[in-house]
Amino acid sequence: MIHPLAYIHPEARLAENVKVDPFTVIHGNVQIGEGTWIGSNVTIMEGTRIGKNCRIFPGAVIGGIPQDRKFNGEKTTVEIGDDCTIREFVTIHRGTTDRYKTVVGNGCWILAYSHIGHDCIIGNNVTLSNSCQIAGHVVLGDYVSIGGVCAVHQFVKIGEHAFISGGSLVGKDVPPFIKAGREPLSYAGVNSVGLKRRGFSNEQINGILDVYRYIYNKGLNTTQALQFVEEELPISDERDEILTFIRDSGRGIIKRHSKTTADEI
Incomplete structure (x- = not known):
């Protein structure tokens, strides 16, 4: 299940039935749950924890050090739950001394070219459409859906079951169960369809x-x-x-x- 052209650090721990495609690099201090597929040209860096039955598509980089000038090499992690899909060229950075971890829950879809910054807490069944940019320290509740090419300011919180229209700039907290759109981002009703x-x-x-x-x-x-x-x-x-x-x-x-x-x- 491990292609001979992939590099797996001897201290990485891969469960049974993990499939790794060619030209992927998995560093030490990495754990990957059973049934997960890692596509080609993926880089999984130190401190990454990936659950069961995930799909990591080509070009993704998971566990990179934070883009934070205060980071000083602390031992921190990225923790990804079960049944997640992480598409092409997604980047997810590990935590800093704020939370010491970045967390992505179960059943999430993180679509192509999206970024999740350090110390984010992403709930279960969250969808980030293509090219979403999530800054550090953001908290997304369960079942949040964010349209493509959105940017979320650091320290913002978005409540569960909220829906954010594509192309939005999210600079304030978004309460649960609602739709948000326009510029500046505004309340656009309750997310009745999603509920x-x-x-x-x-x-x-x-x-x-x-x-x-x-x-x-x-x-x-x-x-x-x-x-x-x-x-x-x-x-x-x-x-x-x-x-x-x-x-x-x-x-x-x-x-x-x-x-x-x-x-x-």
Whole structure:
């Protein structure tokens, strides 16, 4: 299963049924789970942990040292879960002393030419379309989907089940369950289609819509809206997740789109 033209460091640990194609280099202190395929011309560097049944396509570089001037050679890792697809020329950098690791969850699709910077935490079943650029320290919740050619600013958080339109610049936190688009990036409604596909009931989706009506559509500031939602709307897991996310936001959340003169022309 290991092509003779691949180089595997003697201290790398590959499980059974790992297939490695020619001209790939796997450094020491690497672990790869069973059933994973590593395509040709892939470089897997020290500190990388890859789970079971992953597919790593040609040209990917995983575990490169962080693009961070403060990095001083610390022992850090990249940890990739099971059943992930990492397409051509993706780069994923290991952590720094902030988290000591970069994490990609299970079932993720990281498409061609995308980059995941140091100390990112990527949840399960996340999709990054082609050429997404994720800066360091970013946190993406489960089932986040990001369209092609997006750039996400360092330290941004995107809540679970959020959908980001292609070509977006993400400089503020994006709350869970919503769609975001336009420039500057703005609230564009609840991600109802995605939620239905993942088994959310109409009652759950309507509850989420009610929360966001008060956050974005009633003319309240964020503090007022959160207070009203907590005091007046029925308790639910989704309601409480939204409240917690917004209250914990370090960069502030995206706003509702405001029509400008340019829009009216």
